[in-house]
Amino acid sequence: MRILTWNINSVRLRLPLVKKLIRQCDPDIICLQETKTPDEHFPLQDIIDAGYPHTHIHGMKSYNGVAILSRHAFTASEIYHRVEKQDCRHIAIHLETSKFKKPVEIHCLYIPAGGDEPDPAINDKFAHKLTFVDEMNSWFSENYSKDDPLIVLGDFNIAPLEHDVWSHKQLLKVVSHTPVEVEKLTAMQGALGWQDAIRHFVPEEEKCYTWWSYRNRDWKKSNRGRRLDHIWLTAPLVPYLSGYEILTEARDWEKPSDHVPVMIDVDL
């Protein structure tokens, strides 16, 4: 089972790139963030025709929006509203497997970016981001145990490790790598013992990125990247993890997203 996450930055604009991605990677499940469209304008028929008849989409006008597109039927689908907002950042599906009694749940997340100023007292967007991560931490802790087979993935907008950014020192006061948000994400990770599927394969001392800013003349040459997109698994799933890929070349596709697809293979 190949499971993929991608912040697509407008699903309508980049539908041709979704098709290219499918041809190239053939994922079983595609999780998208920043689809930026209400459900009635989501290109659903194109997705179905591309081989993904099972879809769970939750979007809004202009901002945010998440989607799960699957080759396989799922038994349940959920929409969650976070921090008392209706802003389309968290959905989930349940998959029956032969490996586990309980369904495997896949949670697709788009954590708020948090604006520019890393001070929650003067920046509401950063305050929202911190509250959002706290709420995710307590919600997962209250509703699940470490023995449940769970996957949480998406654009977390936080690069937690030193080598998840091009310069740890220069980004300490830059939203996405500040100690306060890293601490909250790490607390959430610890609560259910989430395993970072990418760092399962890539040593922590090795640079690893999934996002490069548009505001750069040559993203590849300067290589000022950050690892903002993540796939986490609970312990029961880790033995079945068999591979990963970060599709860095997608940053050079025509009209690219600033994020690249991240995927894992799990033998389910």
Added chain:
DNA sequence: ATGGTAGGTACCCTA
């Protein structure tokens, strides 16, 4: 220290 680009929308917001 500053400004750089992109997408959606409606003359500005978010990333």
